[in-house]
Amino acid sequence: MDILALLPQAGLNGLVIGAMYALMAIGFSLVFGTMRIVNFAHGEFYMIGSFVAFFTYAQWEVPFALTILIAIAVVGVAGAAIEWVVVRPLRTDELSSMIATLGVSVVLQNGALMFFGASPRPMPDVVSGLVHLGPAIFSASRIFVIVAATVVIGAFWLFMQKSRTGRAMRAVAQDQEAALLQGVDVERIFPFAFAIGVVLAAVAGVLMAPVFSVSPFVGATPMLKAFIVVILGGLGSIPGAVLGGLLIGMIESFGATFLGGVTADMLQLGVVIAILLVRPAGLMGRKEA
Amino acid sequence: MIGKTGLTVRLGLVIAASVVAAFVPGLLPNLFYVHIANLTLLSGIFALSLWIIYSVGQLSFGHAAFAGVGAYMSALLSMRLGVPPAIGVIIACLATAGMAVLLGAVILRLRGVYFVLVTFLFGQMFTLLALNWSDLTNGANGLISIPAITVGGFSFGPRPVFFYLAFAVFLAVLLFAWGLKRSTFGRAFDSIHQNIDLAESCGIDTARYQVIAFAIGSGIAGLGGALTAHYIRFVSPDTFTFHNSVAFITMLVVGGRSLFWGAVIGAAVITPLPELLRDFEGLQHIIYGAILILVLRTLPGGLISIPSVLRRKGGGR
Amino acid sequence: MTALLDVHRISKRFGGLMALNEVTFKVGTDEVIGLIGPNGAGKTTCFNVVSGNTSPTSGRISFDGQNIVGLKPSRIVRMGLSRTYQATSVFPDSTVLENVMRGAFTRSEDSLFGSIIGSPASGTARNKERAACMEILEQVGIAHVHDHLAGSLPYGYQRRLGVAIAFASRPKLIMMDEPAAGLNPEESQAMGALIRAMHESERASVLIVEHDMRLVMDICHRIIVLDHGELIAAGSPDEIRNNPKVIEAYLGTELVT
Numbered sequence: 001m002d003i004l005a006l007l008p009q010a011g012l013n014g015l016v017i018g019a020m021y022a023l024m025a026i027g028f029s030l031v032f033g034t035m036r037i038v039n040f041a042h043g044e045f046y047m048i049g050s051f052v053a054f055f056t057y058a059q060w061e062v063p064f065a066l067t068i069l070i071a072i073a074v075v076g077v078a079g080a081a082i083e084w085v086v087v088r089p090l091r092t093d094e095l096s097s098m099i100a101t102l103g104v105s106v107v108l109q110n111g112a113l114m115f116f117g118a119s120p121r122p123m124p125d126v127v128s129g130l131v132h133l134g135p136a137i138f139s140a141s142r143i144f145v146i147v148a149a150t151v152v153i154g155a156f157w158l159f160m161q162k163s164r165t166g167r168a169m170r171a172v173a174q175d176q177e178a179a180l181l182q183g184v185d186v187e188r189i190f191p192f193a194f195a196i197g198v199v200l201a202a203v204a205g206v207l208m209a210p211v212f213s214v215s216p217f218v219g220a221t222p223m224l225k226a227f228i229v230v231i232l233g234g235l236g237s238i239p240g241a242v243l244g245g246l247l248i249g250m251i252e253s254f255g256a257t258f259l260g261g262v263t264a265d266m267l268q269l270g271v272v273i274a275i276l277l278v279r280p281a282g283l284m285g286r287k288e289a
Numbered sequence: 290m291i292g293k294t295g296l297t298v299r300l301g302l303v304i305a306a307s308v309v310a311a312f313v314p315g316l317l318p319n320l321f322y323v324h325i326a327n328l329t330l331l332s333g334i335f336a337l338s339l340w341i342i343y344s345v346g347q348l349s350f351g352h353a354a355f356a357g358v359g360a361y362m363s364a365l366l367s368m369r370l371g372v373p374p375a376i377g378v379i380i381a382c383l384a385t386a387g388m389a390v391l392l393g394a395v396i397l398r399l400r401g402v403y404f405v406l407v408t409f410l411f412g413q414m415f416t417l418l419a420l421n422w423s424d425l426t427n428g429a430n431g432l433i434s435i436p437a438i439t440v441g442g443f444s445f446g447p448r449p450v451f452f453y454l455a456f457a458v459f460l461a462v463l464l465f466a467w468g469l470k471r472s473t474f475g476r477a478f479d480s481i482h483q484n485i486d487l488a489e490s491c492g493i494d495t496a497r498y499q500v501i502a503f504a505i506g507s508g509i510a511g512l513g514g515a516l517t518a519h520y521i522r523f524v525s526p527d528t529f530t531f532h533n534s535v536a537f538i539t540m541l542v543v544g545g546r547s548l549f550w551g552a553v554i555g556a557a558v559i560t561p562l563p564e565l566l567r568d569f570e571g572l573q574h575i576i577y578g579a580i581l582i583l584v585l586r587t588l589p590g591g592l593i594s595i596p597s598v599l600r601r602k603g604g605g606r
Numbered sequence: 607m608t609a610l611l612d613v614h615r616i617s618k619r620f621g622g623l624m625a626l627n628e629v630t631f632k633v634g635t636d637e638v639i640g641l642i643g644p645n646g647a648g649k650t651t652c653f654n655v656v657s658g659n660t661s662p663t664s665g666r667i668s669f670d671g672q673n674i675v676g677l678k679p680s681r682i683v684r685m686g687l688s689r690t691y692q693a694t695s696v697f698p699d700s701t702v703l704e705n706v707m708r709g710a711f712t713r714s715e716d717s718l719f720g721s722i723i724g725s726p727a728s729g730t731a732r733n734k735e736r737a738a739c740m741e742i743l744e745q746v747g748i749a750h751v752h753d754h755l756a757g758s759l760p761y762g763y764q765r766r767l768g769v770a771i772a773f774a775s776r777p778k779l780i781m782m783d784e785p786a787a788g789l790n791p792e793e794s795q796a797m798g799a800l801i802r803a804m805h806e807s808e809r810a811s812v813l814i815v816e817h818d819m820r821l822v823m824d825i826c827h828r829i830i831v832l833d834h835g836e837l838i839a840a841g842s843p844d845e846i847r848n849n850p851k852v853i854e855a856y857l858g859t860e861l862v863t
Contacts, residue, residue: 038402086582093589095348098405099542100585102535106578114572224413231406262421269414276396276407296724468722473714475721480708483697490657490691492683492712492775 008136010257011250016142016211018249019149020204024222025229025241026156027200033173033236034193036094037087040101043223044108045075045198047216049205050123051116054214058123068206075202076195083194091190112216120213145207152203153242156196160238169193173236201226228272299467303460310456314449323448329560330455331517335533336540336552337466338509343546344475345502346482350405351412352510352537357529358415359385359511360518361426364435367519374438378515385511386504393500412531419526431525438519451520458516462509466549469505478502539577543584545591554592610635610779610811611656611687616665618651618835625651626662627835633779638805638812640826640843642819644855647832649815650692653783657689658682670778684712688777690768692784698757702748705756705767706739709774739774745807746770746800762793766800773804779811786818794818798825823847831855 024046031039052071056062062070086104090097125141132138160166171179172189180186204222212218229248233240248268255264317323339352349355363381366372372380396407419426426432437446438454445454469475477498480488489495518524536559544555559577566573588594609632618626626648633639641649654660656667658679667675674682683689697705707714714735720728743749746766751759756767765785772780785801786794798821805812805825816822822829822843829846831839833855839846846852 032402038405086586089586090589094402095405096542096585096589098348098402099538100582102538103578103581103585106535106581107575110574110578114575227406227409231403231410235402262417265417266414269410269417272410273395273407276403299724465722468724471724472721473711473716473718476708476711479700480697480711483699484695486659486691487695487697487771488708489679490683490689490695491708491771492680492688493708494678494680496678 005136006257008133008138010253012138012142012146013257014250014253015246016145016249017252018246019146019153020208020222020245021225021229021249022153022242022245023149023200023204023207024226025233025245026153026238027197027204028223028226029230029233029236029238029241030169030173030200031194031197032230033238034169035087035091035190037091037101037194038094038098039194039197040098040223041082041105041108042101042198042201042226043219043221044105044112045079045201045219046205046208046222047109047112047219048075048078049202050209050212050214050218051112051205052202053206053209054121054123057126057209058121064126068203071202071206072199076199079195079198080191083191087194088190109216109219116216118215118217120215120218122213123209125210141210145211148207149204152200156200157238159196165189165192169196228268231272232275299464303464306460307456310453313456314452320448323452325561325564327448327452327455327520329557330452330459331513331520332537332540332556332560333459333553334455334462334513334516335510335537336544336556337462337549338506338513339537339541340506340546340549340552341466341469341509342503342506343541344470344478344482344549345499346485347404347499347503348538349408349503349506350531350534350538351408351410351415352507353529353531353533354412354415355385355389355507355510356514356517356533357419357524357526358388359514360524360528361419361432362511363515364432364518364524365425367436368432374436374515374519375440378438378512378519381515382508382512385514386508389504389507390500393503409531412534416526416530426526429526431523431528432518433523435518435522435524437522438516445519446522455516455520458512463549463553466552470549474498474501536577539581541591542581543591545593547590548593551591551593558592609633610637610670611813612666612668613652613656614666614668616652616655616662616667618648618655618660619663624835626655628665629832629835629837631830631837631840633811633813635778635811636809637828638802638814638826640822640829641813641815641832642817642822642829642846643832643838646834647855648835649832650783651835652832653689653781653815657687657781683775683777686776686778687781688772688775688779689781690772690783690785692787696756696759696764696767696771698755700756701753702743702756702759702767703736703739703752706742706770706774707735709771710735710739710776712775742770742774745804746773762789765789765797769797769800769804773808773810776808777810779813781813781815783815784817785814786816786821794821795824797821801825 024042028039028042031037049071052074053067056070057064057067082104086100087097090100127140127144129140130137131140131143160170168179168184168189169192171182171184172186176186225248229241229244232248233244251268251271252264255267259267313326314323317326335352335356339349342349359381362384363374363377366377366380367374392411396404420429437444439445445451477488477493480491480493481495481498485495514529540555540559541552542555543559544553545551562577563573566576569576584591588598590598611633613629613631615628615630616626617624617628629652641652643649655662658674658677661676666673669682669685669687672685674685697708700708714731716728716731740749740752743752746769748763748766748770751763756764759767769785782801786797789797801812801814802825804810814822814826826843828841829843830837831846831852838851838855839849841849
């Protein structure tokens with residue numbers, strides 16, 4: 001194929017993975033922003049989302065919209081429970097809470113390995129066919145992922161802007177003490193924030209399940225990318241997570257197309273470390289003390 | 290307290306420990322147990338070196354990567370350039386420390402979470418490089434038949450013999466950590482850990498000491514990695530991964546973070562654990578994770594805090 | 607006057623806010639100076655700029671004849687300018703004596719190598735340090751709790767320990783950020799007496815930010831007043847008490863007694 005044909009494909013692929021990274025990074029950033037917790041188990045919720053999609057959609061042939069709702073419910077409850085049991089008692093200690101989420105990650109990943117085995121399971125596309133846009137031809141399933149991710153991010157944004165809980169979360173993220181003084185029940189906000197954060201990861205897992213396959217280890221790469229994205233966009237910054245996600249998605253897609261996958265990966269890490277040097281708080285982050 | 294454990298006390302302990310250690314390989318029922326003992330000593334070196342970094346209040350999530358750098362470096366020096374492994378491990382140690390100085394100088398402005406994330410990314414970068422820089426690392430297949438450490442024709446290759454080498458290095462690292470703890474550096478390190486702003490106001494150059502601690506800890510990890518490579522005679526991108534970094538952190542947490550003894554106890558408890566849990570394949574890692582969470586929840590000071598916890602409970606009655 | 611600390615037209619801008627605007631003042635040797643002003647006047651910013659915790663947007667600061675802008679805080683401390691913090695600032699998990707020894711870190715004669723192996727010379731150096739630090743604890747009146755953990759001390763003692771840590775480096779100038787904050791009137795008065803006594807025995811100049819006006823008026827030779835980041839008055843306690851600009855700045859916030 002010539003370069004002109006590759007460009008739109010690379011761009012579309014960049015949007016697809018960029019949308020996934022954005023979803024992952026928003027959730028990760030939300031948890032960090034409100035609770036000051038680095039969630040090393042974030043990728044496992046992506047993995048759980050993928051498995052929910054596999055069993056409900058591919059095995060039991062539940063409608064896809066319902067699949068998403070089931071994933072949200074399952075992971076939401078699990079997330080709130082983990083916040084309650086594991087994270088809450090350790091919240092005052094940044095390092096301990098971080099290590100505890102490592103423990104959660106190990107348990108979840110190996111639990112999945114024990115129950116479902118290591119072999120990757122393929123999953124059918126949700127929509128099929130091709131879409132012609134001018135001279136370029138795109139697969140409809142990819143476009144579906146982009147549209148669905150945009151809808152979810154939009155819904156999340158509306159939730160954060162309009163709902164009481166969402167506004168309370170933003171207040172807590174901005175200044176916990178001030179939020180307390182304004183009567184925000186911080187203790188009740190935390191499990192919500194944690195649950196919503198990991199639900200976003202799970203939604204990413206559901207949407208991407210047909211693109212990649214489903215296995216206990218699928219969460220590792222998206223989590224690594226989420227880390228890179230939030231460092232790039234600034235820890236705790238939601239717009240930074242969206243922008244960073246798209247940027248990393250594009251770098252990855254174009255890099256992989258024109259330079260090869262490994263070079264693209266190294267390039268990303270290099271770019272992130274360079275950005276940290278110049279702007280330690282990330283592209284859109286607030287300065288940390 | 291500083292000063293109470295003077296030179297003589299420490300010498301006595303060294304002699305006592307050495308005498309006990311002299312009989313260990315002979316007393317263990319078979320070579321498999323000797324192997325476990327060797328791995329435990331190596332873990333002890335890794336955990337102690339991670340503790341040194343932690344003692345300035347930083348936690349490296351890429352500690353295994355430094356061990357891996359040391360392992361590859363020493364292995365390649367001996368295989369490609371014919372450098373004697375005994376010298377190679379020392380070069381690996383110093384080079385790894387030097388690398389940590391460079392990385393540390395770059396990230397010294399980053400505190401807490403950012404430091405963790407960058408060390409994590411560094412670990413990922415190492416794995417990527419080890420996998421893909423095939424000319425040097427032989428990719429996923431790794432380097433095989435790495436020569437054993439020999440000194441004057443005497444080989445430390447066999448398991449029971451390597452035990453003595455590992456024990457000697459472990460003991461040296463332990464004494465170094467102990468000395469460091471009570472030294473002027475140790476005072477500066479702990480000041481930074483407890484209250485970094487006040488430490489700076491005491492005239493302690495906090496950034497400099499943080500880099501020093503990072504370099505010492507990473508350098509010792511490089512040494513441990515090099516020893517491991519010449520012991521198992523094989524190194525691949527899977528030898529030192531993020532999971533190993535997590536294991537080292539687990540040792541620190543389970544043993545107790547406040548004192549270097551905690552790292553030693555953590556290594557001694559955690560390293561043989563997978564072997565004991567062999568019958569529960571699959572469950573093994575879950576138990577690992579569960580122990581981590583359980584200790585954090587119920588015994589945040591780790592195993593070394595048990596005596597003081599019991600005392601407090603006893604006194605409370 | 608030979609100035610120990612010479613602050614010349616320093617400004618500090620945070621975004622659009624001028625926290626300090628062309629502030630100029632000097633501190634001489636053997637002086638106790640009060641730095642006062644209503645909340646948000648820029649006192650703590652001024653401290654942070656002088657101690658090197660943040661850099662000024664513009665202006666010059668010299669200490670003992672040398673420029674200190676751009677130096678690390680620890681370097682400035684080693685030149686003889688030490689500071690205390692507003693909140694209780696101690697090493698909570700160390701003993702009281704160990705806390706003071708950390709304050710004396712830069713003066714330690716202990717060597718790195720000697721201290722690692724635990725040589726006799728290192729032991730001697732430590733004993734000497736320990737004795738010197740005990741003396742400082744005697745002076746601030748908390749020698750009897752030298753083996754307690756600093757974090758377990760009552761609040762008033764922790765504040766005194768903070769003073770001891772700062773004096774342990776034998777500074778030529780010590781900057782104290784609200785040393786009496788959170789203390790009751792008697793404790794506050796005792797703190798004032800302590801600062802005066804330390805100033806006299808250690809021959810160190812003192813620059814003090816404090817809200818307790820009685821304390822400031824009692825112990826300071828001169829007072830400088832900041833308001834909205836600008837220096838609005840400087841003079842003896844009596845002059846400041848009767849300065850209409852100062853009274854206006856404080857009107858409705860606090861009373862100058």
